[in-house]
Each structure stands twice: as structure tokens, then as C-alpha cells.
Amino acid sequence: MKAELISTVFLSEKRKNTLLMLMEGPATIDEIKESLTGTTSAIMAQVKILLEQGLIEQEEDEYRLTSVGRIIMKKIRPLIKTLNVFEENKDYWDTRDLSSIPEFLLDRIGDLGELMIYEPDLNHLFEPPKELLTSLKNTRNASTFYSYFCPSCPNNYSELAKKEVHYDLVLTRPVYERLRDEYKEQHDAMMESRNSNIYICNDETIKLGALSITDDLMLIAFFNKEGVFDHKKVISFEKSAREWGKDLFLYYKENSEKVK
Known part of the structure; x- marks a missing residue:
């Protein structure tokens, strides 16, 4: 499960950026789509994986981080920011x-x-x-x-x-x-x-x-x-x-x- 969660976050830019966006607060699929590049179906496919892994949850039309998702992202976000600085x-x-x-x-x-x-x-x-x-x-x-x-x-x-x-x-x-x-x-x-x-x-x-x-x-x-x-x-x-x-x-x- 540990390796699977790491892969879930890092092996897809759409999943990673969705999680980073949801750290700022809940968002609808349209709002997520506006901040990312790709079709609705492509983004929904990544959202489904995040749901299955228990990193996000859906409440009516909005998606939000689960408690586990927020804990993980609080630890991972500094690493992502550091990698972005050096990789660019x-x-x-x-x-x-x-x-x-x-x-x-x-x-x-x-x-x-x-x-x-x-x-x-x-x-x-x-x-x-x-x-x-x-x-x-x-x-x-x-x-x-x-x-x-x-x-x-x-x-x-x-x-x-x-x-x-x-x-x-x-x-x-x-x-x-x-x-x-x-x-x-x-x-x-x-x-x-x-x-x-x-x-x-x-x-x-x-x-x-x-x-x-x-x-x-x-x-x-x-x-x-x-x-x-x-x-x-x-x-x-x-x-x-x-x-x-x-x-x-x-x-x-x-x-x-x-x-x-």
C-alpha cells in the first residue's frame, strides 16, 4: 500500500496537481478542469483513482481531501515544491x-x-x-x-x-x-x-x-x-x-x- 500511494501521487501530473489544488479547499470537477489541462473524461479517470485510494472524497458536487489525504499531502507538498525548484x-x-x-x-x-x-x-x-x-x-x-x-x-x-x-x-x-x-x-x-x-x-x-x-x-x-x-x-x-x-x-x- 505504501508504494501504491506514492505511485498514486507522483506518477501522474494530473493526480498530483489535483491533490495540490484540493489542499486549498473543496472544488467541483469543472473547477478542477479549469486549473488542469485535459478533457473532462481524462481528469475524471484520475479523480476516480484518487477516490479509490482514499485520498479524496466526494460530497455532492464537490471533491475534497480525506483526513488521510490531507496528512499525506502536508508531508508531500514541501517535497513537490523542492523538486519543482530543482527540476526546472x-x-x-x-x-x-x-x-x-x-x-x-x-x-x-x-x-x-x-x-x-x-x-x-x-x-x-x-x-x-x-x-x-x-x-x-x-x-x-x-x-x-x-x-x-x-x-x-x-x-x-x-x-x-x-x-x-x-x-x-x-x-x-x-x-x-x-x-x-x-x-x-x-x-x-x-x-x-x-x-x-x-x-x-x-x-x-x-x-x-x-x-x-x-x-x-x-x-x-x-x-x-x-x-x-x-x-x-x-x-x-x-x-x-x-x-x-x-x-x-x-x-x-x-x-x-x-x-x-
Whole structure:
């Protein structure tokens, strides 16, 4: 029975997606059909299997998870989310060094949800993605970490400071010292803003390139397994990804010292 239930969930995309949908609440066959691709008869065939396995039940025109179905799906949904994250961009993840992510957040990496991999061409290698620049222009809050010096960072964050956008900026010590010494005007604007906070992370062994969370976006950049920063970045607009990113940022912020 154990193997049969696993097969029931994982060997059909329609069954899996039906179960995920019913976790949000009861649905009619028409509502299930609207969220899936396929004919009514094809979907009904999969619904019948779920009924026979005791994972769902029918009450009048609606289908709902049984108690057993809900218990199983609460355990399986995080695995499905994790598999979706890795399967969609397997080549990328196979080359990433994830040692910078604490265990409790690796367990939740499925929260990244639907994401895109940004890989700049040579003409834009040192520029942030346009998605991040657009988001920074409109955000009211931002949390950012850099372990490398981003040439546009001083101007971007001094502009946020002048607009009194609330943000926390965590930098490694070498990055902060370059900002302070070579970009005095921008640094002073950040220091004078009542809503900006700058922190120095003294752990220079961190193998995370960058992390930014705004009101509508989460961006993260890992080093590859050879220890090289190749400018590839992960971007997600999902709320769960932003919450995941905030928790990661807080992890680094708590291990940093405040400059102001």
C-alpha cells in the first residue's frame, strides 16, 4: 500500500496537481478542469483513482481531501515544491555552492517557487538585472547583502537614502571600506538618512555573492562550486520566496555589526 500511494501521487501530473489544488479547499470537477489541462473524461479517470485510494472524497458536487489525504499531502507538498525548484533549472543548481545557506533554510528551498535564472551577456556583466533596478525604483523597503563590490550599488542605495526608503544594507568589510573610501558622497548620503542602516559582516568566508529583497522581488546570487562568481542570479517574484529571502538576510544581519 505504501508504494501504491506514492505511485498514486507522483506518477501522474494530473493526480498530483489535483491533490495540490484540493489542499486549498473543496472544488467541483469543472473547477478542477479549469486549473488542469485535459478533457473532462481524462481528469475524471484520475479523480476516480484518487477516490479509490482514499485520498479524496466526494460530497455532492464537490471533491475534497480525506483526513488521510490531507496528512499525506502536508508531508508531500514541501517535497513537490523542492523538486519543482530543482527540476526546472537542474543544470544551474548542479553547479552552485549552497554552503552559504543554513540547514533550516535549505529545508525550505521549495519556497523559492517559480523562478528565473538571469545570465547577463558581456555588455551587461557588472550591471544588476533590470528587474531589480525597476523594483528598487518603486519599493518602500529593501534588504540587501553583497560580498562583492557592485559598481552601481553606491548610486542605487544613495538614491534610496535620499528618498528615505527604509533599507538594511549588509556588506563584507572590504566592500564597505571601498564604499566609504571611494564613494564618499554616496556613503555620506546613506549615513545621513534616518531610514537606512548599514552593517558589516566580518565573515569573509561566506560563499554567497548577493541577496536582495524588495517589496515584490527576491534575488540571490551564489558562487559556483569552483568558488567563482559567474554573475548568474536567481530571481523570484513569489511571496514565499521573499519570506525565505528575508529569513536568510536576517541570518546574515544577526551576524553583522551595525555601522549606523
